[in-house]
Amino acid sequence: MQRTKRKSDEVFRIxxxxxxxxxxxxxxxxxxxxxxAIRTLSVIATVILWNVERHVAIVTLVAGALLPYxxxxxxxxxxxxxxSLPSHFVPAPVLPAxxxxxxxxxxxxx
Numbered sequence: 001m002q003r004t005k006r007k008s009d010e011v012f013r014i015x016x017x018x019x020x021x022x023x024x025x026x027x028x029x030x031x032x033x034x035x036x037a038i039r040t041l042s043v044i045a046t047v048i049l050w051n052v053e054r055h056v057a058i059v060t061l062v063a064g065a066l067l068p069y070x071x072x073x074x075x076x077x078x079x080x081x082x083x084s085l086p087s088h089f090v091p092a093p094v095l096p097a098x099x100x101x102x103x104x105x106x107x108x109x110x
Contacts, residue, residue, distance in 0.1 A: 028075045035071030039064050 051055040
């Protein structure tokens with residue numbers, strides 16, 4: 001049995017399709033968890049280093065304070081934009097609306 005292609009069949013390009021919603025959410029959750037793990041490590045380092053190396057402890061404290069904001073901004077960045085694909089439709093040629101013609105002046109036209 002041979003399959004014939006009907007004229008009503010449409011072919012869709014998926015090369016520019018966005019990633020699935022579940023995959024997108026999973027990726028954003030993964031980035032958030034990694035950022036929060038780094039924050040937790042920096043807060044622990046602050047506690048450990050406070051009496052040993054105060055300057056490093058202050059740097060880790062600042063990093064621990066700023067990472068939640070950065071993590072939330074990265075996690076809520078949203079889905080990526082769909083790349084614009086070239087159109088596969090050929091536009092119809094543009095024809096002038098009116099053909100040039102001769103207008104005779106009448107008494108109504110001035």
